[in-house]
Amino acid sequence: MTSETSQELTAEIPEWVSKVRAIGIDTNAVGRGAFNLAQLRGLAHQAKQHGAMEIWIAEPVIWEWADHLREDWSALNQARSRLVAAGINEIDAQPTTVEEALEFVLRGIKELGPHVKVIPIEPVVVEALKDQILVRLPGERVTREGRAVKNNKNEKSVKTGAADSAIYRAYHHHSGNKGEAYVVLSSDSDLAKAHNSWGVKDVKSFKSTDALNKHIFRMTPAPDYLVARCADFLQGEVGNIDLTSFESPNSLIGSIEEERPLAFAATGPKVLLGLSNAKLDKVSQIVEAEACILTDLYGPEVTRDIEGEDYEVTGTKRLYSDSAVYIGVTFQVDKGTVNSLAVGAVRHTWAIPRVETAWDDDGPLAVFENLTEVPGLADFDWPVSFYENETTETLVDGDALELDFSGSAADDWVLTASYRGEQVEVVGTNMNDGLQLRDYPSIDNTIVLSTDSKVVPGHPSLAVNALVMLTPKPR
Numbered sequence: 001m002t003s004e005t006s007q008e009l010t011a012e013i014p015e016w017v018s019k020v021r022a023i024g025i026d027t028n029a030v031g032r033g034a035f036n037l038a039q040l041r042g043l044a045h046q047a048k049q050h051g052a053m054e055i056w057i058a059e060p061v062i063w064e065w066a067d068h069l070r071e072d073w074s075a076l077n078q079a080r081s082r083l084v085a086a087g088i089n090e091i092d093a094q095p096t097t098v099e100e101a102l103e104f105v106l107r108g109i110k111e112l113g114p115h116v117k118v119i120p121i122e123p124v125v126v127e128a129l130k131d132q133i134l135v136r137l138p139g140e141r142v143t144r145e146g147r148a149v150k151n152n153k154n155e156k157s158v159k160t161g162a163a164d165s166a167i168y169r170a171y172h173h174h175s176g177n178k179g180e181a182y183v184v185l186s187s188d189s190d191l192a193k194a195h196n197s198w199g200v201k202d203v204k205s206f207k208s209t210d211a212l213n214k215h216i217f218r219m220t221p222a223p224d225y226l227v228a229r230c231a232d233f234l235q236g237e238v239g240n241i242d243l244t245s246f247e248s249p250n251s252l253i254g255s256i257e258e259e260r261p262l263a264f265a266a267t268g269p270k271v272l273l274g275l276s277n278a279k280l281d282k283v284s285q286i287v288e289a290e291a292c293i294l295t296d297l298y299g300p301e302v303t304r305d306i307e308g309e310d311y312e313v314t315g316t317k318r319l320y321s322d323s324a325v326y327i328g329v330t331f332q333v334d335k336g337t338v339n340s341l342a343v344g345a346v347r348h349t350w351a352i353p354r355v356e357t358a359w360d361d362d363g364p365l366a367v368f369e370n371l372t373e374v375p376g377l378a379d380f381d382w383p384v385s386f387y388e389n390e391t392t393e394t395l396v397d398g399d400a401l402e403l404d405f406s407g408s409a410a411d412d413w414v415l416t417a418s419y420r421g422e423q424v425e426v427v428g429t430n431m432n433d434g435l436q437l438r439d440y441p442s443i444d445n446t447i448v449l450s451t452d453s454k455v456v457p458g459h460p461s462l463a464v465n466a467l468v469m470l471t472p473k474p475r
Contacts (some may be wrong), residue, residue, distance in 0.1 A: 016204070019180045022054040023208035024119075024171035025046060026186030027064045027207070031263075031345045032247075034072065035065035038342040039110045042286060042330040043209065044112040051412040055111060055116040056174065056182065058167040062118065066102040069423060072217050073101065076245045079265060086409055091244060132162035137197040138190035139165065161190070168194050172203065174465060176376045181202035186211055192304035211234060212277055213288060222278040222287050223295040225376045228397065230287055230331045231469075238272045238293060241343050248346040252302040252353060253310040262312065264349060268296030269318065271455065274373030275329075287331040287338075290347060292373050292465070297323040319352035322458035355448045356460050361409035363428035363447040366461040374468050396468055403464075419463045420474060424453045424467045426460050 010264040023043070030039050042054075047053040062329070073094035080091045109116055121128065131139040139161035149157045168184070168191060175181045179202030182190060187207040195203055206212045211220040222402075243266035254260030274292030281288075302318035328344030353422065358366050368382040376396050382403075392403045401422050405415030415426045429445045451460035455470060 006315055013218065016180065020053065020183055020216065021051070021403045022175070022182040023212070023216070024056040024058070024167075024182055024184040024186075025061055026167060026184060026188060026191070027061045028187050032052045032063070034068050034296040034345070035105050035108070036345055038330070039209070039328070040109070040116075041112060042288070042342050043212075044116050045332075046281055046286055048113065049133050049281075050217060052115060055112070056119045056171055057116065058119045058162040058170045059121050062109070063102070064253065066098055066105045068100045069105060070096070070101040072245070075263065079245055088198045096294070099277075100342055108280070119174050120172045121166040121170045123173050124166055128166035128169055128387055131165040131194075132159050135159060135161075135295060137161075138168070139175050140190075148345060150229040163191055164188065165194065172198075172200060183212075183216065183307045185209065203212055209288075215282065217281050217283070219279040219288070221283045222280040222289070223298040224376050226280065226287060226333065226336060227275060227278045229336070229338050230278065230289065230329075230333075231272065232333065234275060234291060234329060235272050235469075237341050238270045241293065241327070243269060243270070243293075243295065243346075245457075246346050248325075248349045250349040250351060252299075252351055255313060261302055262302075262349075264299040264320075264323075264325075264351075265294045266325070268321075270295045271464050271466070271470070273324070273456075273469050274370070275375055276373040276378060278375075285333050287333055289331070289337075290373075291327050291329045292370075292462075293325045293327060294459070294462065294466070296321050296327070297349070299351065302353065302413060320353070322352065322456045322462075324350040324462060326350070342371045356458070357446045358428070358448065358461075360445055360448060363449060364405065364409050364415060366411065366449070367415060367426055367464055370461050371464050374465055377468075395472065399473070401468060416463075417467055417469050420471045422467060422471045424439075424451065424463050426451045426453075426463050445467075 017176060027033055030036050030043070044055050047055050057235065057295070074098065076091070076094050076095070080093060083091060095104070100323065118130065130136065133139070134186050135141060139159060141157040143157055143162055169183060169376045171184060172179065179200055182203065184203060184205040187203055195201070206215065244263075245263070245265050246262050247261040250262050251265075253262060271294040272291060273294050275289050276292070278287055278289035279288070297320045298317060299320060301313040302310055303313055313366050325346055326348045327346045330342040331338050331343060332340045364382070368380070372378055372380050377394070382392065389406045394401050396419070402418040402436045404418070405413065406418045407426070411430050413428045417424050417426075427434060427450045429450070431448060449460035451457060451463040453460070453463035453466055455466040456462045
């Protein structure tokens with residue numbers, strides 16, 4: 001890094017950031033509560049580069065990660081037994097005890113370096129237990145379903161919160177009660193309530209690594225040329241990404257906001273169809289992004305009850321072809337060259353239960369919103385309305401991508417994409433079924449999408465992505 005760049009970065013850092021010497025990790029902040037060594041490794045590298053900042057992991061976080069890992073191993077063993085019965089023997093049996101899981105987690109943390117510290121809870125454990133027993137924040141009563149108790153007389157409940165209290169208290173104690181010296185990575189709303197209850201006002205918290213990257217590591221949008229190099233590197237490694245068994249929010253049940261995860265297993269080849277939201281940490285030379293990976297998934301059957309609510313059919317499984325898995329990825333770069341890749345948590349899974357549909361005039365937008373995930377097209381601006389025939393042309397990797405739209409978004413339409421001598425069509429067919437009546441005098445209709453793409457026949461809204469990402473540059 002040049003001194004000019006260093007001075008530029010220093011000038012941008014707020015005073016409160018310069019005081020932070022550690023990041024405390026909560027269980028749910030990394031890997032959606034699961035032990036994710038790849039994500040921790042990237043975070044540890046960034047912390048070390050930013051003024052030798054420390055990573056603090058309280059003992060209960062390690063214990064919870066170990067317990068979740070044991071559960072994941074158990075689930076993988078169950079899936080493995082079915083695969084072995086089917087004649088697939090590539091997956092090894094996993095350990096089964098929590099002691100083995102704990103040893104695995106501790107060994108992984110130790111490998112991250114001496115600046116990643118395990119924080120003991122012994123100095124604060126009495127107060128943490130009192131928080132739970134006396135129901136002081138973050139202690140609370142919850143029902144067996146995990147909901148907070150609203151009426152103590154009518155609902156059977158248990159007391160909880162000692163682990164959370166021990167984590168938060170351990171970090172503050174280890175800082176010497178200097179809240180400005182550390183931040184906490186946690187998506188738990190009880191953290192702020194606990195700090196307010198204890199009179200701790202100077203500890204900042206962040207709900208995700210994205211927020212941490214923005215405010216602490218001061219990451220900025222990665223330049224297009226570097227995103228393209230990261231995409232090329234990932235294309236060569238995408239087949240090695242392990243999606244043998246994972247859970248994620250999905251399109252089949254609930255919503256992204258509700259985050260009702262289902263368990264999936266990839267069964268087919270993996271194809272990279274997008275790399276978006278790429279951010280660069282100039283200090284540690286890390287690029288973080290979200291990859292869109294196409295594969296076939298084996299997962300639970302989801303159906304709809306008479307009231308229109310989606311639910312998982314217990315004990316049933318089915319294949320979801322051409323599913324899009326959105327996963328966090330981290331690249332280590334050096335002078336513009338990509339050296340390594342680390343895969344983080346799956347953020348969302350878009351599986352198509354039967355045929356892909358859209359509401360009314362949203363069909364073309366579904367295609368073009370996906371297209372902005374292609375490197376170089378993040379700022380691609382499509383026409384606002386599709387009520388007339390229109391042709392749009394834009395450059396991708398030095399070659400023209402032509403998009404020819406004919407028909408109407410409110411009726412039948414055809415989108416033809418041409419790139420490097422190859423073509424693909426996406427067709428929207430209006431079913432005129434009036435399935436959704438809005439509050440104002442307008443009736444929505446279902447638009448069924450179809451495509452002639454041989455890569456994504458079951459996921460037409462990704463057909464243009466496949467055309468651009470997979471058509472090689474002419475020699």
